[in-house]
Amino acid sequence: MVETSVHRQGIGASTRPLVSVVMPCLNEEAAIGACIQKIQETFAQANLSGEVVVCDNGSSDRSVEIAERMGARVVHQTERGYGNAYIMGFTQARGQYLIMGDADDTYDFTQIPQFIELLERGYDFITGSRYLEGGHGEIVLLHRVFGNPMLTRLLNFLFGTRYTDVYCGFRGFTREAYDRIAPVSSGMEYNLELAINAGLARLKVAELPIQLAPRKGESKLRTLRDGWRSLRMMMLYCPNKVFLVPGTGLLGLGLLTHLVVLLGLVQLQGRSLGAVTGVFATIFSVVGFEIISLGLHTKTYSWSRRFDRDNRLLRRFYQVFTVETGLLGGSALILMGALILAVQIAEWLRAGLMPLAHPEWSSFAATLIIMGFGTVFSSLFISAMSMKRVEPYEQHYPQ
Numbered sequence: 001m002v003e004t005s006v007h008r009q010g011i012g013a014s015t016r017p018l019v020s021v022v023m024p025c026l027n028e029e030a031a032i033g034a035c036i037q038k039i040q041e042t043f044a045q046a047n048l049s050g051e052v053v054v055c056d057n058g059s060s061d062r063s064v065e066i067a068e069r070m071g072a073r074v075v076h077q078t079e080r081g082y083g084n085a086y087i088m089g090f091t092q093a094r095g096q097y098l099i100m101g102d103a104d105d106t107y108d109f110t111q112i113p114q115f116i117e118l119l120e121r122g123y124d125f126i127t128g129s130r131y132l133e134g135g136h137g138e139i140v141l142l143h144r145v146f147g148n149p150m151l152t153r154l155l156n157f158l159f160g161t162r163y164t165d166v167y168c169g170f171r172g173f174t175r176e177a178y179d180r181i182a183p184v185s186s187g188m189e190y191n192l193e194l195a196i197n198a199g200l201a202r203l204k205v206a207e208l209p210i211q212l213a214p215r216k217g218e219s220k221l222r223t224l225r226d227g228w229r230s231l232r233m234m235m236l237y238c239p240n241k242v243f244l245v246p247g248t249g250l251l252g253l254g255l256l257t258h259l260v261v262l263l264g265l266v267q268l269q270g271r272s273l274g275a276v277t278g279v280f281a282t283i284f285s286v287v288g289f290e291i292i293s294l295g296l297h298t299k300t301y302s303w304s305r306r307f308d309r310d311n312r313l314l315r316r317f318y319q320v321f322t323v324e325t326g327l328l329g330g331s332a333l334i335l336m337g338a339l340i341l342a343v344q345i346a347e348w349l350r351a352g353l354m355p356l357a358h359p360e361w362s363s364f365a366a367t368l369i370i371m372g373f374g375t376v377f378s379s380l381f382i383s384a385m386s387m388k389r390v391e392p393y394e395q396h397y398p399q
Helices: 032-046 063-069 082-092 109-120 141-159 175-181 190-200 223-237 239-263 274-305 312-320 323-350 360-384
Strands: 019-025 050-056 073-076 097-100 125-129 171-174 205-209
Touching: 019 032, 019 063, 019 082, 019 109, 032 050, 032 063, 032 109, 050 063, 050 082, 063 073, 073 082, 082 097, 082 190, 097 109, 097 175, 109 125, 109 171, 109 205, 125 190, 141 190, 141 223, 171 175, 171 190, 175 190, 190 223, 223 239, 239 274, 239 360, 274 360, 323 360
Parallel strands: 019 050, 019 097, 050 073, 125 205
Antiparallel strands: 097 171, 125 171
């Protein structure tokens, strides 16, 4: 347990509360009252200046009535979604420190002073962990054994973080940290985005052991849908390992195979590897090129929207790569491929439509043409997204 010795701010001492506890709410009448009561009692016992902000997400039961009667400030989010509710709630919150927790009475809100203590000691982002001291017993078996641990390990691998519980919904952070994290996810992957962006923004992170209590009311979690959306987010935010590394490997393998086949560097029983090997070279090259192209767009988004700080390589790339250079380069590849293919067709016609002596050149020509068209349309896409200019996307944060 963390001893609380934070600076207390008396009620009414300032129009701005020290802490805002934000809870999303969708038909939580069975638990919302107990949650608010625990938070208010914790504020009083710890002499904390605080507010309770309940963001209603379209409840059809008595949740709003109960929250208002108990003195919570209720705001409304008409767009459904766990993340949407939190985004609205934090927008309306006034506290210097922000605490998030579900309105289903699973989290122990008496631990709020422990979060505040760590924040006042200089940490930016505090996340509860149900796995540090065996507090995960109430998690559904599938999520407890496979879902959460697998997502946590994958996230740590991709982003170099050290979380033990990336999907815990009991967290605290400073207002400044939340503004830097700037989450935009509308659904359950909101929690994952907070953890990812805290790492990317180089925030000072700590984990606090928590115990999970039995849930009151119906769970809103959808395993397959929310799991896929979490994987999709991690792929978007980590383009190097997901796109650029495998794409570069496939493209290099394809071009190397083309080179070996065209120059006859490897032969089998006195014969070159021929057309079939050239087809595989085309597959490797084109697939690798497309993966790199997607990764480049994704990395540009990650750089511009997130915290890929001072990416000199990408900045220099966009200083050279404009829509004009892309169109010219793509057109050159198309022209080269078309010329090679024209020669191949001419030889084929002269041979009376008999098999070509070196059909591997046709595969190489197809590779150039496909990559050329990919470059042209990628350039147009980048131009349409206004990615050709570098300056608006530079990130500058203090070390």
